[in-house]
Amino acid sequence: MxxxxxxxxxxxxxxxxxxxxxxxxxxxxxxxxxxxxxxxxxxxxxxxxxxxxxxxxxxEPGTLPPVTVIDITGRNPDGELIAQPHQWEEEEDAPKILVAPPRQKDRHYGATVGVGDRAVARMVPLEDGEEYAYEARIIRRIGKAAETVLGIIREHEQGARLIPVDKKLRIEFDISSRQLGDAREGDLVLAESLPGPRHGLKRAKVKEVFGNAEDQKSISLIAIHAHGIPDEFPEAVIAEAEKAKHATLGEREDLRKIPFITIDPPDARDHDDAVFAAPDDDPKNEGGHIVYVAIADVAAYVRPGSVLDREARKRGNSTYFPDRVVPMLPERISNDLCSLVEGKDRACMAVRMVFDKNGKKIAHRFTRGLLRSVAKLSYQEYQRAVDGHADGKTEALLDDVIMPLWNAYQTMAKARDQRGPLDLDLPEYKVELTETGKVKAIRQAERVEAMRLIEECMIQANVSAAETLEEKRVPLVYRIHDAPSQEKIFALAEFLKSMEISLPKGQRMMPAQFNKILHQAKQGDFIHLVSDMVLRSQSQAVYDPANIGHFGLNLRRYAHFTSPIRRYADLIVHRALVTALRAGKDGLTDDEIKELEVIAEHISFTERRSMLAERETTDRYVASFLQTKVGGDFEGRISGVSRFGLFIRLRDTGADGIVPISHLEGDYFHHDETRQALIGERTHKAYRIGENVRVRLLDAVPVTGGLLFEMLEGGTTMKPAKGVGARTRPGGRGSPKAAKHRRAAGKARKGPQKRR
Incomplete structure (x- = not known):
């Protein structure tokens, strides 16, 4: 044997x-x-x-058979086709496939294929391939890869129609009774397109049923499946997480005598950061403070290359919905081992920072330690204690923990204000649900200064992480934010001109100049609108191993370190710190260093994906909440102007909807892009961005999150600029086309006319 x-x-x-x-x-x-x-x-x-x-x-696991059916998914930066196996059921990621170009003289290099095609291919292992495991030599093309569509079932006698939830897909799919499976009228389903006739409706079959779309519990599922967010952990990932054991003191620094506290939202399920501060007793730093920020040591449990690590990297970050969280890591890690639970020993990576009397950081030191949080507080509990309304829990912590931390923050805030980061004032709205998952209310989230305290502590810890890794020359993933482009600055300047706020064009902008604009806007009644437009003018913050600084925070170097439970970027920085400090064998590996650029690009994508899914879900919950209020009148503000209508933001809920230009009666409207307005040709009635209006809700569609309004009150008088605007409304009572039809109708009523 x-x-x-x-x-x-x-x-x-x-x-x-x-x-x-x-x-x-x-x-x-x-x-x-x-x-x-x-x-x-x-x-x-x-x-x-x-x-x-x-x-x-x-x-072997992770390998493909010699002949495999593949889907062509795209092209790499060199323009070469790349593919993935049509079927892959293993826990680890499917091997990457490079498609070989066809050769006329070689029968093994067959049909020409393109992105979206499905083909049978001969697989040739690439032994020295760093990125691709196989080269695919096409044998024959067997059609297009199936398209998956998320939609609502609408039954009829012969079968059903699938109505896509994506507003951009303006088509329906036909589903036969045989392909309907267990789906019924009104169900939210994931369907796969089928080959069919060139003309008529496309065909599809139901792959998965998620329940009735009218059930508000389905709302977040729409975003999860529409954006391909992984929401179930493979069994191997769960098993590895369950095997993990709590870290012991060992060679860690014992921080258990320091009275750390956690300060989080009242509904927080995990607590991955703790803070403590005290006056500096060094006579050379009179008036200074020592601030500790301790972060759960996720790197101790999620090792490079493990199934836990691969799944966390694939997800990139946690995604937060009103009714659920799709976590980056299983509960055993995020809610237990790496949650800094009150009164329990927990492994951490901590930074001790020293600030002078002006709030400038003059020193810092990282350590891998073991802490024991003395209290779990909400932002509101902490703020009430600072404001003189301590309860039984916070009273005991007031003198030695709560106030020293508050005093340190007051000092740190001096340096923050001197630095002048971008200071946007944008309201946040929170969807409150009942126990059964129905929308109870939509309220503007409460903001207290304790939130800014924690934010400033985290920012300083993130800066310290970047500085340490640069000093030790260990590669890392930075959080970078580029300055706004000149095109966006020009567009913002044109918008601000309509608000009688000047913004010099052609010069290099700094956050302080934006803050000056925001301060001017506070004098009027449109601070939120200007804040929104300033935000739109900014570049997208991303992850990158190459540093260009962070424009919004006005910092030369910045890296995410403070939330490795929910962001893979932070886990990479933790591992880099372990390597830099020589604090263990679970630091950044050589393979990870080689892949930092690919990792940064991927987690930037997953972050954008989550943000879009979260925003769409909130829109759908808001539409579901307002569905019972169709026909009601609302106060709002014009938040955008386009050739096809006015975007309206409601005052009480922050909900966004549209008044189509076809609903603006009594004139023919021009779009004045410079002044951000729709202006009537005959009456000169104008609807400008930023104006308060009163609207009626005509329709609310929870599945898409769409809101449709009609204008009741609003508008001013404004002459169109000479030569500006295009005729954007072909109908309407005031249009030349409508006048022509009225004249024709009048002649018809009078009968034939004699020629003169």
Missing amino acids: PSREEILAFIAESGGKAGKREVARAFGISGSARIKLKHILKELMDEGLIKKGQGKKLA
């Missing part, structure tokens, strides 16, 4: 062509010995060392 290692080597060399029979023949195994071979092969499969491939053949 061959050893396990010999069997594994033979299977690996066979390239997916060997089954149990081939193994037995290769090693001369016959008779009753085949039973023992069968047991060995089963053990190897149970341990994940081999897998069953096509036709009961055996192969």
Whole structure:
């Protein structure tokens, strides 16, 4: 009987062509010995060392059979086609495939394929390929890769129609009774397109049913599946998380005598950061403070290359919805091992920072430690204690913990104000749900100064992380934010001109200049609108191993360090610190360093994906809440102007909807892009961005989050600028086209006219 290692080597060399029979023949195994071979092969499969491939053949995990069906998914930066296996059921990510270009003289390089095609291909392993595991040599193209669509089922006698939830897809799909499965009228489903006739409706079949779309519990599922956010952990990931054990003191620094506290929103489920501050007793730093920020040591539990790590990297970050959280890490990690629970020992990565009397950071030091939080407070509890309304819990902490931290923040705020980061004042709205998942209310989120305290502590810790890694010359992923482009500055200047606020064009902008504009806007009644427009003018913050600084925070170097439970970027920085401090064997690996650019690009994408999904979900919840108020009147403000209508933001809920230009009666309207207005040609009635209006809600569609309004009150008088604007409304009572039809109708009523 061959050893396990010999069997594994033979299977690996066979390239997916060997089954149990081939193994037995290769090693001369016959008779009753085949039973023992069968047991060995089963053990190897149970341990994940081999897998069953096509036709009961055996192969190494993560490998593809010699001939595989692939989907062409896109092109790499060099313009080469890339693909993925059509079917892949293993826990680890599918191997990356590079598609070889066709060659006329080689029958193994067959049909020409393009992005979106499905093909049968011969797989050639790339032994020295750093990024791609296989080269695919196309045998034949077998059609287009199936398109998946999320939509609502509408039944009829012959089957059903699928109405996509994506507003951009203006088509419906036909689903036969046979392809409907368990789906019923009104269900939210994931469907797959089918080949069909060139003309008429596209065909589809139901793959998965998520429940009735009218159920508000389905609202976040729409965004999860529409954006492809992984929301279920593979069993192997859960198993690895459950095996993890609490870290002990060992070589860690014992920080348990320091009275750390956590300060979070009242509904927070995990607590990954704790803080403490005290006056500096060094006579050379009179009036200065020592501030500790301790972060859960996620790197101790999520090791590079593990199944936990691969899943966290794939997700990139946690995604937060009103009714649920799609976490980056399983609950065993995020809500237990790495949650700084009150009164429990927890592993941490901490930074001790020293600030002078002017709030300038003069020193910092990182350490891997063990802490024990003395209290879990909400922002509101902490703020009430500072404001002189301590309760039984906070009273005991007031003198030694709460006030020293507040005093340190007051000092740190001096340096922050001197630095002058971008100071936007944008209201946030919170969707409140009942226990059954229905929308109870939509309120503007309460803001207290304690939130800015924690924010400033975290910013300083993030800066310290970047500085330490630069000093130690360890690669990292920065959080970068570029300055606004000249095009966006010019557009903002044109908008502000309509508000009688000047913004010099052509010069290099700094955050302080934006803050000056925001201060001017506070004198009027449009601070939120100007804040929104200033925000739109900014670049998108991203992750990158190359540093260009952070414009919005006005910082030369910045890295996310303070939330490794919910952001993979922070986990990378933690590992880099472990390497820099030589504080363990679970630091940044050479393979990770080589891939930092790819990792940064991926987690920037997952962050944008989550933000979009969260925003769309809030819109759908708001539309669901307002559905019962269709026909009601609302106060709002014009938040945007376009050629096809006015965007309205409601005052009480922050909900966004549209008044189509076809609903503006009594004139023919021009779009004045410079002045951000729609202006009537005959009456000169104008609707300008920023104006208060009163509207009536005509329709609310929870599935898409769309709100439709009609104008009741609002508008001013304004002459159109000479030569500005295009005729944007072909209908309407005041349009030339409408006048022509009225004249024709009048002639018809009068009968034939004599020629003169």
